[in-house]
Amino acid sequence: MGYFDYSREPRSDITFVDMKSFYASVECVERGLHPxxxxxxVMSRADNSNGLILASSPMFKKVFGKNNVSRSYDLPFDIHTRKFNYSVAWKQGLPTTSEFVQYIEEWARITVIVPPRMDLYIEKNMDIQHIFQNYASVEDILPYSIDEGFIDLTSSLNYFVPDKTISRKDKLDMISARIQRDIYRKTGIYSTVGMSNSNPLLAKLALDNEAKKTSNMRANWSYEDVESKVWAIPQMTDFWGIGSRMEKRLNKLGITTIKELANFNPDILKKELGVVGVDLFFHANGIDESNVHKPYKPKLHGLGNSQVLPRDYDKQADIELVLREMAEQVAIRLRRAHKKCCTVSIFVGYSKFEMKRPIQAQMKIEPTNNTRVLTDHVLSLFRKKYESGAVRNIAVSYANFVDESIQLISLFDDIEHIEKEERLQTAIDTIRNQFGFTMIQKANSLQEASRSIVRSKLIGGHSAGGLDGLK
Structure with missing residues (x-):
């Protein structure tokens, strides 16, 4: 069994629950439709040609072959007329026979396109979290995302299924089935469950690689299944932590399967890939030291904000207005973290019609979290690189943090002015924290190009109440 004696490895009874097409399922249930x-x-900004598909039902994916995070102009039909889009079909190599065109248009006519409602999704997520808490303490629950979560049922199995003749594996399956049932009865949403009587990693792998294909939407992978199931994962990119770039790096080492990764020399992996290579070696052997009760908290490496504009911005003044707003918003987050930054970066992506490479620039600065200073640096970077063209994507980020107590002062600085500016900044932050970001706004936020007021009403970057799409 490879390098490891699994009898010496710690064991936990883990269930990993994933809501099937969560956002889309919530919208279906709200409309009395079968998920x-x-x-x-679910499409953000569906009123223009650049709508972003945030979520889609299993049937939508099956018919149109589109996953989440794609654009409305990539669909084989026009979202307004619901007619077949021949230009998209030709670009994507889709058939244009009368039968296929009719098939697409029939489904397009009955396809429901809705705007996101993040407040509703959060409400449903809270309902689901309360169901989890019926089976485990808060300390035993680790939300993985808004639609996924780990539950450590180690201390709960015998309480809910006291029969000593039933194995822990069967008890875990029985409780997981109850959780699925309770979620469906409460929310109408179907869920998929990966289980493991070993560790969280194997529960996640069970969900991704088997549970989604079973009739009851559950699967259990434990140490005993590493050789028969983990090593048999057909595509390396189906393994947690391996993307296309990592796959290429592993291929260069002669590793083309998970089994080969699990039996490779870990010293070579560390030399070629660093600590990540060692982690992948252990994971390929089913070893996972993560703890649901003590989730990993990454160090703060950078703070940033990005957005896709609702239309092409072709006036430099309008672009700079949005950059100013984003520079301020990230500066506020920087002060909340009690940090100052030493690096400022921007990204400006052009409209797809411009055929231009995006602007990417950064600069080293003296430590600061002052909004005015950071805004000046952001605009300086932009003005040095931008000449002309319509812009659609913008990002601002700050990095290389130091403690906010650090202050570099030169002989030419006006100390009194600096202190006055900091007091004003602190007062504004305090008011916004207590009464909301829009309580104090600059006059230019009333301009048509401004995004600050609109974005202050968003949750997770999307509409809270679904007012931005097709009705």
């Missing part, structure tokens, strides 16, 4: 049989997609 698995309805063609529905």
């Amino acid at each position: 698995l049989k309805t063609s529905l997609c």
Whole structure:
């Protein structure tokens, strides 16, 4: 069994629950539609040609072959007329026979396109978290995302299933089935469950590689299944932590399967890939030291904000207005973290019609979290690089942090002015924290190009109440 004696490894009874097409399922249930049989997609900014598909039902994915985070102009039909889009079909190599065109248009006519409602999704997520808490303490629950979560049921199995003749594996399956049932009864949403009587990693792998294909949408992978299941994962990119770039690096070492990774020399992996290579070696052997009760908290390496503009911005003044707003918003987050930054970066992506490379620039600065100073640096970077063209994507980020107590002062600085500016900045932050970001706004936020007021009403970057899409 490879390098490891699994009898010496710690064991926990873990269930990993994933809501099936969560956003789309919530929207289907709210409309009295079947989540698995309805063609529905959640689309941000569906009123223009650049709508972003945030989520889609299983039927939508099956019919149109589109995953989440794609654009409305990539669909084989026009979202307004619901007619077949021949230009997209030709670009994507889709058939244009009368039968296929009719098939697409029939489904397009009954496809439901809805705007996101983040407040509703958060409300449903809270309902689901309360269900989890019926089976485990808060300390035993680790939300992985808004639609996924780990539950450590180690201390709960015998309480809910006291029969000593039933194995821990069967008890875990029984409780997981109850959780699925309770979620469906409460929310109408179907869920998929990966289980493991070993560790969280194997529960996640069970969900991704088997549970989604079973009739009851559950699967259990434990140490005993490493050789028969983990090593048999067909595509390396189906393994947690391996993307296309990592796959290429592993291929250069002669590693083309998970089994080969699990039996490779870990010293070579560390030399070629660093600590990540060693982690992948252990994971390929089913070893995972993560703890649901003590989740890893990454160090703060950078703070940033990005957005896709609702239309092409072709006036430099309008672009700079949005950059100013984003520079201020990230500066506020920097002060909340009690940090100052030493690096400022921007990204400006052009409209797809411009055929220009995006602007990427950064500069080293003296430590600061002052909004005015940071805004000046952001605009300076932009003005040095930008000449002309319509812009659609913008990002601002700050990095290389130091403690906010650090202050570099030169002989030419006006100390009194600096202190006055900091007091004003602190007062504004205090008011915004207590009464909301929009309580104090600059006059230019009333301009048409401004995004600050609109974005202050968003949750997770999307509409809270679904007012931005097709009705």
